[in-house]
Amino acid sequence: MKRLYLNITLILVNLYLLLVAVSPLNAAILIKDSKTDLQPFLVYYIDDIGSRDIEEIHRLDTTDWQVPENQQVNFGFDERFYWFKIELSSYQNKQYILQIAYSLLDNIDLYVMNKNGILQSYHTGDLYLFNQRPLNHRNFLFPLDMKKNEVQSVFIRIKTSGALQLPIFIWDKNEFLLHENKMSLFQGVFVGIMLVMCLYNLFLFFSLKDKSYLIYVGFVLVTALFQTSLQGLTYQYLWPNSSWWNGQSIAVFAVASLAFAIYFTISFLKLEKGSTRLFPLFRLLGILAVAITISNFFIPFHWGINLARSLGVIVPPLIFSIGVKCWLKGNLSARYFTIAWFLLIVGTLIMVFTKSGILVSNWLTENAMAIGSVFEVILLSLALAQNFTEERKKRLVAQENLLTSERDLRMANEKTLFIQLEANEKLELKVHERTIELETTMKQLSEANTMLRNLSARDGLTGVYNRRAFDERFELEWKRAVRSKSKLALIMVDIDHFKTLNDRYGHQAGDECLKKVAEVIDHSFNRPGDFVARYGGEEFIIILPEVHKEGCTFCANRLLKNIESLAVKYNDEILNITASLGVSVESPDYNDSPHFFIEKADRALYHAKKQGRNRVAFDSDDVENISNK
Template sequence: MSDQQISENLYVYKDIEGQASLEEVLLSSLEWQSQVKGELSAELPVAWQTVDHNPPNFGYSSSVYWFHLPLLNAAHFGSEWVVEVAYPVLDYVDLYVVKDGDVQSFYKLGDKQPFSNRVFEHRNFRIPVTLSPLDQVDIYIRVKTSSAVQVPVRLWGYGGVMKHDQLDVLILGVYFGLLVVMALYNALIFLTVRQKSNLYYVLYVVSYGLFQASLIGLAYQYIWPSGIHWNDQSILVSLALSLVFGTMFIRSYLDLRLSSPRLELFYRAATWLGLVCIFLSFVLSYDFMIRVMVYSSTIICLGAMAGGLYLWRSIGRSIQYFTLAWLFLFAGGLILALNKFGILPRNLFTENASLYGSAVQVILLSMALVEQINMERKKRFAAQQRAIVQERLAREAQEHALTLQRQDNERLEQRVLERTAELEALNDKLQELTIRDSLTSLYNRRYLDMKAEEEYKRAQRDRNALAVLIMDLDNFKQINDCYGHQFGDACLVATAKVLSDNVQRTSDTVARYGGEEFVAILPGASKEKARYLAEMIRLNIMSLEMMFEGKRVPLSMSIGFVSTKPKEAGRYEELIKLADEALYQAKDEGRNRVIGANES
């Protein structure tokens, strides 16, 4: 049956303490259904709720969740069904088949139970349900897990489940067969060329394949069906090993030790982080460690894509394959995450997006390694050819040799000129980086102090007005505490975009002053123009659509400003102080407002 049909008839009850018995749950369900039908007039506490979409997703929670799925056979002939919970990493899954208040069947499943407890030898949790003509039963599912509480409930006829399993086995067989072939192929290449990148690639593919097998339940079904305690641990360990060998592969493939020592240090630290995570996975909780490793893997994946894009044109097709490989892996994981959170519909593509993405990644990385080897061979062949040509030319007349020497000198001079130009461009870029804030790309305080002093002296000399705006996001500490620093950084980046869009004159300067404070220097701006610009900024900040878990988080900004003609004996710090005092006044008067300084 479709997810829509399931979700319309699936109900959930959250047992926070985890102490509710089946009898209490049945009684609560009957009372709630009677109240919904209007049979009870008394207002009872709302315990059961309808499920908005299938699969239900409640994130990481220590509570117990009960699900109720009523089944009615309206036909005059019997029918057989299979009820499935299609998320194999749930710890405890108890399924009850209840008829007229009595338990007909009870199944104790979950990956904390031996695999032999399962009725069907399948990676997901399945039970049979037989319905007589005009018969009705109620399926109750109790779920408690340290992993994310995702409970995709499916209802199959026997023909439908067999057809689905055939396609599922085909997809998984092709996927893991591909991993095995790619691992063996590159292992043979490593034995031939002794290139470390191929060895790290093989270890990464094996680790990631083991992670996927553990995540989708195949490892528990076929490799360690009795390894109850190791089953959850295997997900963390294999993912940490993927992080270790993935970063080692990136370091070796991009040759970061020579091309980028800073990135080499970053990825070396990431490798050590993966090794530490292996140890910590035996000590800390599953939900904490899986979050740490997923976030770390995402950063590593994005970093690999960024490095590939940076070198996109400089190396050739091998780096293009490398970059696209990490892009497909990231896209597959993103589509799967959006599917799990109910943003994308659940279908054959979205459910297996991670497999598709990683399969394409494995193929592209193998192509990148082959292309890299071919490029090295072409370079060596070209070098040999040049050597042969030079040797033959050297044996010719002395005049010809002198001509070649002169040509070589000219080429060397040209390369020196080109390298000098490159170094000058890099120096310009480094100079730009020293005056920019790394998060918002606005100017930093160091540049602001220099620019403000310069504009202050110019305004003194020309006797022009100079305006200073100091802006501060309201309640930013609470935003960081409630939604996390990553969301807080996103708010700062969005605020910087608003400031850049509004402060557009080439003579104006906008900078991050520190934390959530920003400063704008506006040469020649009158008090009215400064106030107008401040109000525009404040209104644009209020209109930002900052979303967290599907909900809008409102932002506001308090702004203090001053506009005056600088005194001959004054300093720009005096304007900063006046604007700062106006900002504090705006904060004291309730925030989200613009206050001008009372300059003399």
């Protein structure tokens, strides 16, 4: 009996160790496929008040992280700060694309780290301007450079007022382009159908003077805007420079579509004449929907979206029930109306349950409302056509003596409709072709601008930033330090006896020394805010924001030692290099001059050279502030 108990215990321990070994908390994901869903491998940490930074999060123990349930990141409407972590590795040197396939996250901070520290950091979200995104796309894309067998940790910090979902994938670039082509086709079909329905029924409104068509056109247009806003398309193409409106528009369009739906129901089903008890209720709901739509321009997004959700729970089922009632009374056009609203309700419920974390997030659940909307607008258009047919039959029965004229009018209408449909198809084709041309041109312009910006900001010889880039960055850091009342440090570096080296060994040797020194300086300062630039000739300059004098002294002496230990091999000769460093640390004020700050660093550099070179000197005249090697 004891032996059996011992065997069972050993089996359970082995199973536990196996589960721990394959847990997301303990293994890096090896990227092998062209597309990998990373949700099953994510772990998360809740920072209730958002007080922790990336360094603190990086030091968290493995037991502090949690694994999402059902391998899906969907926490519903939660405004707390969430940190997510995943470790990745690749079997080859390759650039991947990290995609967060949800465009309604307010704030995203993404950090890529390896054993040496932070490699990349990005700050984006739908509260940022669209051109601030790392890549120009409706979703959030991040380039990820992977080296063979290197483990990189990705940390993501999210704060949002909407639904907190994180459908995250890592793609091969070519595979992602193929995927985007398919998605663009789906979105193009959706937008095309909506536009065709709008133009078609707008034409019918001008022809028939029936306000139901005009209300229907408004409903289709607002529904299309709502759906494309959910997908991030309107922010990309219509208002990329208005993050405020992008945040408010979803709540505005959501309630506006309900308002149009209410008034369309009143007009189409003729509730004012046929249902005296329900008409006051629908009129009150219509006024309420219009009032909420207007208020959504001014109130916070989370209030507006909650009002939209509340109204969305009431209005569609009510419209569906009145449609069933009219259908049972023999209204044939009401059957299309009822089926249309049933499909939209199903799609909407699937989307709401997905956003609330009840259903699993995938392509079908995320686009269920869009698919339901397409079927709805088509069926409502058929309902309008059916309603029109019934009215026409009644007129034919009442006016038998005008039968010939009625037939001629119908043939003319059919011919006109055929012409309109043909014109719509041509227009849709032209719009599609023009959209492709514009997308291609914008992509080329974006790539060219990025290349020009990088070329103009870098020094051609050393690869570090040039003087112009320094001037721009220094002005920005100066203003930030003045505003935040924080410390700002400048370190000016000058290679000792550089002219003598140039005269003795030639300019090629001097250039090689400049490259090596620039490389040492660039590797010595790797905080996210540190900035290294070539100031001119053999001089370099470093900006260190938010650093105290002690930390700056440590960094300067470390750099001095790194340069002194540098041995440059040129034509079988070893060139030993030293440098003099001038340091200035200030807490800038509005009345201070940034140029005087640079002069103080330059004066400190002069002191260092005057005291014998190969040393660090501060901007004070006190000799004790000169630090020997």
